[in-house]
Amino acid sequence: MIPLEDNVGDVIGKAQRGLGISDSKLAEQARVSSETIRKLREGDVDEAALLNVAPILGLNGQALCELAKGEWHPKKIEGHDGLAQFNTDYHGMAVNAYLVWDPATHAAAAFDTGADSSEMVRFANRHKLDV
Incomplete structure (x- = not known):
């Protein structure tokens, strides 16, 4: 979740x-x-x-x-080649971040970059994305 x-x-x-x-x-x-x-x-x-x-x-x-009432939560984004979501912590608050890329060229862009980009950077490096 x-x-x-x-x-x-x-x-x-x-x-x-x-x-x-x-x-x-x-x-x-x-x-x-x-x-x-x-x-x-x-x-x-x-x-x-x-x-x-x-x-x-x-x-x-x-x-x-x-x-x-805390009864609604978005579903996790899964199964979309070219889109990754990251959750980071900022003083106890969850901050969402996203990375989108072209699977053919590996050209990528980060948006809503979160509070700590280290996981996103590791992901981009591991998948050879050009952010």
């Missing part, structure tokens, strides 16, 4: 920033208190509040609730 980089508070905060919605405006539109918004961003699992907040932020309410 792949560890998630973002928790529900991160998702809410990023959606707010992307849409330019302040805590007070979100609280007003979702008909909850600013304190409730703060608690949601700290990881409080209040399903009713999450379901009110989600559509304002363009998020799926049910998925947001599942994420808040």
Whole structure:
């Protein structure tokens, strides 16, 4: 199972920033208190509040609730020639990193490079990838 980089508070905060919605405006539109918004961003699992907040932020309410309760995890990426995923630790948080390459030419690119590239570098060297 792949560890998630973002928790529900991160998702809410990023959606707010992307849409330019302040805590007070979100609280007003979702008909909850600013304190409730703060608690949601700290990881409080209040399903009713999450379901009110989600559509304002363009998020799926049910998925947001599942994420808040720790019920959803992405599947590990396997079996794709030309794609590798790495999980690194950064102060106790999982940080995902990816390496993609052309199997014919071995030309490669790293993205979301993680906190420690040593495993990725070893993989690239072992598979003779030109990153």
